Amino acid sequence: MTSPNQSSRRFRGDIFFVIVFATVAALILGGMLWAKNNATEIKKWRGGNAWYLTYEAASVRGEAQAATVSYQYNPDSFKPDYKNERLAQTKLPWNTEVVVNTGKEARVAVTPTGDGLASCRILLDGIRVVASAKSPGPGKPAVCNVVTSSTPESWPR
Template structure:
């Protein structure tokens, strides 16, 4: 038979573990709720609000080459201000990864050689197509552009 002293010790030990478990669960839930409501601040602390995009360009018919290719991006995800890169003759297919700040325009333009037609795409995180375009005719440029979502982590469908 257990003495009253041992029974009291078991009750206190069980109570301690229940209180500790409830405290840990409360801290974790509170941290998750705080993080969810402060995601914008967290992104600012880690280095700004920007989207990682992939620009792609290709051509059909004629030579697999562009006479001109240009694209817009933000060189620094923490500071406003964009840069426009202009490439001369470029082999196709072509792609590059860029960063574009939230609420800014993402843009790529490709001019195919001679009688070729061009196409371009802008992909979010390398997967989801958010813009695409095609040449209206041979030798005419294809343009893809989209204004990125101004809300971090929420790109409209």
């Protein structure tokens, strides 16, 4: 048989462990909820938020032809610097993968040679088309541009 003193000590020990367990569980749950609600801010603090895009250019008239292709991208996702590339006499179809920082403009322009017609597309992660355009007339440039989502984890529909 246990004495009243031992029973009281055991009861206090049980209460102590329940309180410690509840406190640890509340801290873990609170930390998870805070991280979920502040994921965007955490990503902004660490820097380097960018979108991986694919620029594509093609001939609308069916024959592969040459075109001047110009596009812009961020060479380093941790810096705001833009780089502009211009490729003369590029054989179509053409594509390249680039990185564009969040909240910045993604742009590609395709100017076909002669009286050709061209088209361009910008794809998110190589799958989802976020911009497309065709030449308005022979020898005129097809220009695709879109401002990337400023939220690192979601691109609006």
